[in-house]
Amino acid sequence: MKIVALSGSKVGSKTRTAIDYTIKTVGEQYPKVEVELVDLADYDVVFSDGRDYREYQGDTKLVAEKIMEADAIVMGTPIFQASIPATLKNIFDLLPEKAFREKVVSMIVTAGSPKHYLIVEQQLKPILSYMKAQIVPIYVFIEEKDFYRKEIVNDDIIFRIQRLVEDTVVLTETYGKIRKAKEEVYGF
Amino acid sequence: MEKYRIDKSKGLEFGIYTLGDHIQNPATGKRISAQQRVQEIIEFAKLAEQAGIDFFSVGESHQEYFATQAHAVVLSAIAQATEKIKIGSSATIISTADPVRVFEDFATIDLISNGRAEIIAGRASRVGLFELLGYDLRDYEELYEEKFELLVKINEEEVVNWSGKYRAPLKNAKIIPRPIEGSIPIWRGVGGPPASAIKAGIQGVPMYLAMLGGPASAFKNSVDAYREALKRSGHNPKDFPVATAGFFYAAETTQQAQREIYPHIDLGLKLVNGRGYPKQQFAQGTDTRDIMNIGSPQQIIEKILYQHEMFGHQRYIAQMDFGGVPFDKLMKNIEFIGNEILPAVKKYTAKSKGESV
Numbered sequence: 218m219k220i221v222a223l224s225g226s227k228v229g230s231k232t233r234t235a236i237d238y239t240i241k242t243v244g245e246q247y248p249k250v251e252v253e254l255v256d257l258a259d260y261d262v263v264f265s266d267g268r269d270y271r272e273y274q275g276d277t278k279l280v281a282e283k284i285m286e287a288d289a290i291v292m293g294t295p296i297f298q299a300s301i302p303a304t305l306k307n308i309f310d311l312l313p314e315k316a317f318r319e320k321v322v323s324m325i326v327t328a329g330s331p332k333h334y335l336i337v338e339q340q341l342k343p344i345l346s347y348m349k350a351q352i353v354p355i356y357v358f359i360e361e362k363d364f365y366r367k368e369i370v371n372d373d374i375i376f377r378i379q380r381l382v383e384d385t386v387v388l389t390e391t392y393g394k395i396r397k398a399k400e401e402v403y404g405f
Numbered sequence: 406m407e408k409y410r411i412d413k414s415k416g417l418e419f420g421i422y423t424l425g426d427h428i429q430n431p432a433t434g435k436r437i438s439a440q441q442r443v444q445e446i447i448e449f450a451k452l453a454e455q456a457g458i459d460f461f462s463v464g465e466s467h468q469e470y471f472a473t474q475a476h477a478v479v480l481s482a483i484a485q486a487t488e489k490i491k492i493g494s495s496a497t498i499i500s501t502a503d504p505v506r507v508f509e510d511f512a513t514i515d516l517i518s519n520g521r522a523e524i525i526a527g528r529a530s531r532v533g534l535f536e537l538l539g540y541d542l543r544d545y546e547e548l549y550e551e552k553f554e555l556l557v558k559i560n561e562e563e564v565v566n567w568s569g570k571y572r573a574p575l576k577n578a579k580i581i582p583r584p585i586e587g588s589i590p591i592w593r594g595v596g597g598p599p600a601s602a603i604k605a606g607i608q609g610v611p612m613y614l615a616m617l618g619g620p621a622s623a624f625k626n627s628v629d630a631y632r633e634a635l636k637r638s639g640h641n642p643k644d645f646p647v648a649t650a651g652f653f654y655a656a657e658t659t660q661q662a663q664r665e666i667y668p669h670i671d672l673g674l675k676l677v678n679g680r681g682y683p684k685q686q687f688a689q690g691t692d693t694r695d696i697m698n699i700g701s702p703q704q705i706i707e708k709i710l711y712q713h714e715m716f717g718h719q720r721y722i723a724q725m726d727f728g729g730v731p732f733d734k735l736m737k738n739i740e741f742i743g744n745e746i747l748p749a750v751k752k753y754t755a756k757s758k759g760e761s762v
Contacts, residue, residue, distance in 0.1 A: 268542065269679055405688075
């Protein structure tokens with residue numbers, strides 16, 4: 218199983234910190250699972266111009282291909298201007314319409330204010346549904362006060378990340394089994 | 406219809422098209438050479454002619470996993486190797502070509518083939534060729550519309566006066582050689598949604614509708630929109646043929662057909678479009694209402710007749726070689742078509758003269 222842990226912003230450190238905790242947790246709970254960090258701050262990704270994702274060059278192609286090859290994606294996003302950041306939206310625009318078919322996607326959200334709690338529900342989940350993701354319904358919402366100098370200082374958040382990792386892995390395995398059983402019935 | 410060489414008294418025309426893809430056989434993991442692939446395509450056309458198939462066409466795709474980028478050259482070899490089957494492109498990407506050169510090529514193929522050449526002009530669903538050939542993807546729409554209209558104009562008028570944005574102007578330009586009948590059928594290649602079908606209607610050109618999957622009724626919208634647009638633009642829909650194209654594969658039983666072709670289509674789509682064909686959707690393809698003509702000969706006959714009743718189209722074009730299908734399987738398919746499918750389809754769709762669709 219291949220998981221991509223995506224940090225969806227070029228700004229700030231909270232999302233990246235939360236994603237780092239997630240990667241560490243995967244390593245501890247599921248040492249056999251392959252998990253790779255993709256921090257959009259580390260890549261120079263161009264804006265989508267409508268071409269097939271494999272026809273881009275450099276970082277854009279690299280990032281798109283990493284996501285397309287994953288079985289599951291833990292998506293970390295901050296909330297900017299009451300929405301997801303443009304860097305993350307651009308990733309969706311670069312990928313094909315049904316890019317997340319047969320992939321599990323779970324979400325970790327960092328925000329400066331609890332007022333942003335439903336942004337993911339109302340803005341990110343519809344995009345993921347449209348792109349045919351198997352969404353892990355419960356996401357981890359982390360506020361400013363849960364961080365101190367690039368560490369998560371709220372144990373509740375750490376427990377939530379552990380549960381998110383478990384849900385992501387278990388659902389990926391389960392959907393894989395369901396798909397396999399279903400496809401065997403077709404006989405072709 | 407005569408202008409487009411369609412004789413309705415002979416029933417629904419049956420054609421074969423290849424994109425000229427060059428992909429390994431998923432069963433063996435081995436890919437034949439480009440030389441063998443091109444030669445097998447020419448052989449494929451010869452066998453199609455012997456089986457009584459009406460039309461054979463070859464497409465161009467300028468990217469990895471394809472071998473017929475120079476599709477006009479392949480078609481000229483087919484023109485020489487055959488005697489009566491109609492031949493065409495499926496499609497010629499007119500957006501990134503010079504319409505004068507395209508017309509010269511296909512007029513010449515018409516002379517070589519004694520009046521059998523046709524063009525299906527498309528916009529490209531894979532757009533890598535824009536960069537390769539030095540075009541800006543932002544001009545996608547306009548490049549196609551302008552160049553397609555110029556191609557149609559050259560086909561209608563031997564001496565052309567024209568100016569546009571993407572090509573040097575033509576002043577009293579004599580575009581030769583002329584095809585045997587002065588012009589050749591030029592179709593507009595159209596994808597799923599009705600927007601492009603409507604443009605074909607406004608332009609007053611025949612429509613070639615590509616259908617990958619899903620219910621036939623979804624494509625009926627495009628056919629209706631096309632005929633409606635023809636009417637609104639002052640054309641008579643009865644003068645303009647519609648061709649449909651999509652996946653085809655026949656075997657003794659429907660299950661065998663699915664088992665044999667699925668790995669090819671799935672791998673082919675994965676390599677060419679980046680995503681495979683979901684098994685769940687492919688499984689629904691056995692329903693008569695689904696557009697994919699994959700199954701036993703009897704099931705395919707039922708589907709083609711169902712589609713003909715729905716669309717009232719004049720030509721169906723089958724794609725059966727996608728994704729590294731080995732040649733012996735193509736031969737077997739042609740046998741099914743020639744012996745079982747074609748006679749039944751012709752029998753039920755042939756119209757006596759004067760009878761309308």
